[in-house]
Amino acid sequence: MKLFEKITNPREIRRKLGLNQQEFWSRIGVTQSGGSRYESGRNMPKPVRELLRLVHVEQIDLSKVRREDFEIVEYLKETHPDLYKSLRKAVRTKLETQEGGGIEAISG
Numbered sequence: 001m002k003l004f005e006k007i008t009n010p011r012e013i014r015r016k017l018g019l020n021q022q023e024f025w026s027r028i029g030v031t032q033s034g035g036s037r038y039e040s041g042r043n044m045p046k047p048v049r050e051l052l053r054l055v056h057v058e059q060i061d062l063s064k065v066r067r068e069d070f071e072i073v074e075y076l077k078e079t080h081p082d083l084y085k086s087l088r089k090a091v092r093t094k095l096e097t098q099e100g101g102g103i104e105a106i107s108g
Contacts, residue, residue, distance in 0.1 A: 011039040013056055028055050 014024040025035030028051040038044045054060045
């Protein structure tokens with residue numbers, strides 16, 4: 001299952017985060033009225049679901065992400081796959097030990 005398909009109830013995610021519609025939806029570039037329609041059952045486009053997941057579930061600050069970051073990751077994957085896998089495993093282990101992190105805290 002693709003990650004963005006796990007976003008089934010944006011209202012529940014918003015409420016668990018303690019945000020009003022304006023705060024929640026504006027962080028991903030959606031108007032309050034548009035977000036209200038999604039919360040009422042309107043089909044949410046895949047790009048919006050993915051932004052919702054990244055910002056509100058994965059807690060990624062999009063203002064800090066740069067194209068160069070993706071280029072570095074791709075370079076590392078191509079030239080040092082063992083190091084990339086090792087770093088990826090270390091990050092996953094760290095995230096699993098943190099309380100309340102990630103998708104489980106929101107959907108759980």
